[in-house]
Amino acid sequence: IFVDDKGLAINPKTLGNWTILERTLLTDDMLQQDYLINTRNIEAVSECARNIVIYGPRKALPQVPIETIGSWYSADRQEVEGVRSVNNAMRSYLQLERSQTPLCVAVFGPPGAGKSFVIKEIAKGLGLDADAQLTFNLSQFRLASELQNAFNQIRDLNLKGKTPLVFWDEFDTPCEGQPLGWLQYFLAPMQDGEFTVQGRTHPLGRGIYVFAGATSYSFEAFRAGNDVQDRQAKKPDFISRLRAYINIKGINGDPNTVEDRLYMIRRAFILRQYLEAEAPHIKSEGQIEIDTGVLDAFLQVSQYLHGARSMDNLIKMSSLHDKRKYELSSLPPDHILKMHVNLDEFNALTRMGHREMLRIGISGHVKLDPRQMTVLQQAVQKAIDFIEQEFPDRYLTVFSPLAIGADRLVARELLKKENSRLIVVLPVPQEEYINDFGLTDDYWVDPEGAELRKEFKHWLSERATEIINIPPLPSRKEAYLRAGYFIAEHSDVMIVVWDGQQDSDSSITAQIVAQAEKLHKPLCHVWARNHKLDSSWKEGIDKHGQVRYKRFSCAQSNQWWDI
Structure with missing residues (x-):
């Protein structure tokens, strides 16, 4: 029997990461009797x-403390602390008129997170001339020698x-095929305010250098690791x-919309900023006039394909010129929406009318009796109703x-x-x-496996609003158990297709339950029998298709119901 002796059920990301905003909005005691904590948190954040x-x-x-610099504002503690530190460092540097070496800072985040926007707002507040601001995208440089012109x-x-x-x-992109290859060429300019061309050293003078990450979405991710390759690239230096x-963090979930419980708050800040900038006429007495469905779609859609740039483009392409309300x-039009969001999901959200999601997790046997599939399908339909x-x-x-x-049966x-969704x-x-379902897409070789693979790829490409990858674990059993625990932790309701046995064949499902x-x-x-050929299930009362409901207010936990 595989037992969770490594604490896979504990999610370290939920421990010790409190802010005033989180304490204001969220309830986090997962062991209290209120089984709708996830739902209540989502409702509070949405409102x-x-x-x-x-x-x-x-x-x-x-x-909640809110930091404001120009048109940028945030209530995210980590963002606020980072912006304050960079703002203070730049202000102090500008007061040191005799300094002839640059101030070097970094900004990290996913594409379209607004990295350049916040730096420009800081610069504007400090009175830095717009014509003294330069941008160089290192991913567009082919050779290190091109730095000379910069x-x-x-x-x-x-x-x-x-x-x-x-x-x-994009300073952390490869240079001439070498990972992090640009770093070595910045060491002298950063330390001494000098650069070298053909053996001759030239003074650069003062300046503020802002290094924006591309492959690393946080400073911690960039700093992680200290192998031979990192040292050769001079990363520690x-x-x-x-x-x-x-x-x-940007407006998408970090790392996903399930674990990141406050992504909608960040979206709301950015959406308010964009609407005030692009459509000030829909603001009346400090209040933005916007249709409920439009607002919910902007806030709740699973992903903006190009980060905040997608949200910005959608607002700029909207017909708001002579409108008093969004x-x-x-x-x-749909073809524009499709460039930036999942079209079907976005349009569906415009019709929801403040309805919140209900996450239904699934677990159960991999092998089900094919003779009982009709009965099980009817039982699942009854459970959903x-x-x-x-x-x-x-x-x-x-x-x-x-x-x-069980997963495919209930999901269908x-x-x-x-x-x-x-x-x-x-x-x-x-x-x-995908190889768990069959090793080939060839229907002639394995028709059942090929069909399962096709269905899996279709659901991922056409139906999934989000795909969450469990971090690597030593064994597949541990990975399957961690995925099951993740679903159990973040679901509001579970549907389990299972015989209730505690033997080795059903131990993963048993531990998830x-x-x-x-x-x-x-x-x-x-109820469904485990149909594995080597199953240790012994003959007994066959309850295929019977359903019982546990921890529902209107049902007795031990009572089985026929279809």
Whole structure:
């Protein structure tokens, strides 16, 4: 029996990461009897995010400190602390008129997170001239020798008596095929304010160098590791020359919308900023006039394909010129929406009317008796109908690894529901996991396996609004158990297709169910025999298709119900 003796059920990301904003909005005691903690947290965050957009952050969050620099503002503690440190470092540097070496800072975040925007707002607040600001994207340089032209432009600005603000974009990309190859060429300019061309050293003078990451989305990710390759690239020497850094999380979930419980708050801040800048006429007495469905779609869509740039483009392409309210008819046409978001999901959210999601997790046997599939399908339909009666006015979100057997059976029925969504949790990388269903796409060789692989790829490409990858673990069993625990932890309700046995064949499912019960999750238990050929299930009462409901207010936990 595989036992969770390594604490896979404990999610370290939920420990010790408190802010005033989190304490204001979220309940985090997973062991209390309120099994709808996830749902209540989502509702609180959604309502707060709507209020931020409509009324502004200070009215929506009167008890939360909000940092404002120019048009940028945030209530995220890590962002605020990073911005303050960079702002203070730049202000102190500008007061040191005799300094002839540059101040070096870094900013990290996913593409479209707004890294350049926050630096420009800091620069504007410090009175740095716009014509003294330079941007060089190192991913567009082919050779290290091209840096000479950039350094010459910096020196020219110094000769004019200006303090250059230089944005080195994508500094962590390879140079001439060498990972982190650009770092070594910045050591002398950062340390001594000099650069060398053909053996001759030239002074650069003062300046503020901002290094923006591309492959690393946080300073911690960039700093991690100290192998031979890192040392050859001079990464430790480069880091030692940085004075401050900012991590910008952006408007997408970090690392996903399940674990990042406050991504909608960050979206709301950015959305309010963009609407005030692009459509000030829809603001009346401090209140943004926006259709409920449009607002919910902007806040709740799973992903913006190009980060904040996508949100910005959608607003700029909307028909708002002569409007006093952002209405559904103002949205860009579908082909524009499709460039930046999942079109079907976004359009569905515009029709929801403040309905919150209900995450339904799935677990159960991989092998089910093919002679009982019709009965099991009817039982699953009955369980789904019961859940919808218990939780009306919600849209269903399937939360599953899409394994064969129970996962596929329940997922197929849930995805038939209007506006249902799918979040896939992969225990191992997709290219490995797909081989669990069959080794070939050739129907002549393996028709059943080829069909399962085809369905899996279709759901990932066409139906999944988000794909979550479990970090690597030593064994597949550990990976499957961690995926199951993740689903149990973050679901609102579980549907389990299972015989209830505690033997070795069903131990993974048993431990997932035990974890869900420990967290007081409502369970719909659809009885099904484990149909593995080597199953230790012994003949007994066959309850195929019977359902029992545990931890629902209107049902007795031990009572089995026929279809």
